[in-house]
Amino acid sequence: MMDPERMDLSPLDPARDPERWSRVIAVTLMRVEAALLSRTSADGVLDLVGAWSRPILAAAAILALVLGTADAIIGSRPSPLDRASEARRMAVLSDHSLGRGQRPTGGQLLVALRSRSAR
Amino acid sequence: MDETDAELVHAVRRGDRRAANHLMERYLRAARAVALAVTGSEADAEDACQDAFVTAIERIDDCRDPARFGKWLLQIVRNRSRNLIRVPAVRRAVALDETAPSAGASPLVELERGEIRERLLAALAEIPEQHREVVLLHDLEGWKHREIADRLGLPEGTVRSHLHHARRKLRQLLGERGMTP
Numbered sequence: 229m230m231d232p233e234r235m236d237l238s239p240l241d242p243a244r245d246p247e248r249w250s251r252v253i254a255v256t257l258m259r260v261e262a263a264l265l266s267r268t269s270a271d272g273v274l275d276l277v278g279a280w281s282r283p284i285l286a287a288a289a290i291l292a293l294v295l296g297t298a299d300a301i302i303g304s305r306p307s308p309l310d311r312a313s314e315a316r317r318m319a320v321l322s323d324h325s326l327g328r329g330q331r332p333t334g335g336q337l338l339v340a341l342r343s344r345s346a347r
Numbered sequence: 348m349d350e351t352d353a354e355l356v357h358a359v360r361r362g363d364r365r366a367a368n369h370l371m372e373r374y375l376r377a378a379r380a381v382a383l384a385v386t387g388s389e390a391d392a393e394d395a396c397q398d399a400f401v402t403a404i405e406r407i408d409d410c411r412d413p414a415r416f417g418k419w420l421l422q423i424v425r426n427r428s429r430n431l432i433r434v435p436a437v438r439r440a441v442a443l444d445e446t447a448p449s450a451g452a453s454p455l456v457e458l459e460r461g462e463i464r465e466r467l468l469a470a471l472a473e474i475p476e477q478h479r480e481v482v483l484l485h486d487l488e489g490w491k492h493r494e495i496a497d498r499l500g501l502p503e504g505t506v507r508s509h510l511h512h513a514r515r516k517l518r519q520l521l522g523e524r525g526m527t528p
Binding site for chain 1: 368371379393397400405407460463464467482485486487
């Protein structure tokens, strides 16, 4: 039903100039499609990074494992006190061996070294 | 059956061109009406609503309630229009050239139409912005009170009241200027 109170605002209707309005629609359409295309391309990059992320994560996990192992090894490095005690044992061994006119054997050196980790 | 705004928004998120075009067709005129209410210039309104559509597509993931795409879009239009009218007069002088009508109507008829448009725009400029939006969406775009209320985020009673006051003031202003729309 027609509203009798309705104002005639038709002079402001964009369709009064169909050529101009068609141009506006065409330009808007073109810009919207360009925006959509650029959005889709951006999503494509994200997908690519997403696809990479799994190998990257795997590589990161391996790296962490290696670094963790290295850290564990470094962490097991003897403290200065251990080193002093080790040196003392080696000196005692050497002194003992030299006192008998012998060089300490590899086995004896290994036993002396292992005695640290056994503690 | 027409697809809902929410369905179209989800399709746009998947990169569906057809859905983007459909949303544009559905809201372009309303976007222009809102932009016209803010800028008071047809050329600026066209620029603003084009920019707003591009922004809406670029930021479609930010539309938290796809069912209310219209409201979200019109807010972008409003913001874009306000930004546009803040730019220096140099840019606006270029925009005025774009208001030149297409070939077709005789210069005399076009001059007359141009004068009527100018008077209408001048009268609209004297009423509050929200009243302008309501009267343009209702009387120019043919939206219903409920649709306007939903898309502008206003109670329906407020829309009716804005429309009533806008029409009364416009009639008064245009009557003073020798026009009876």
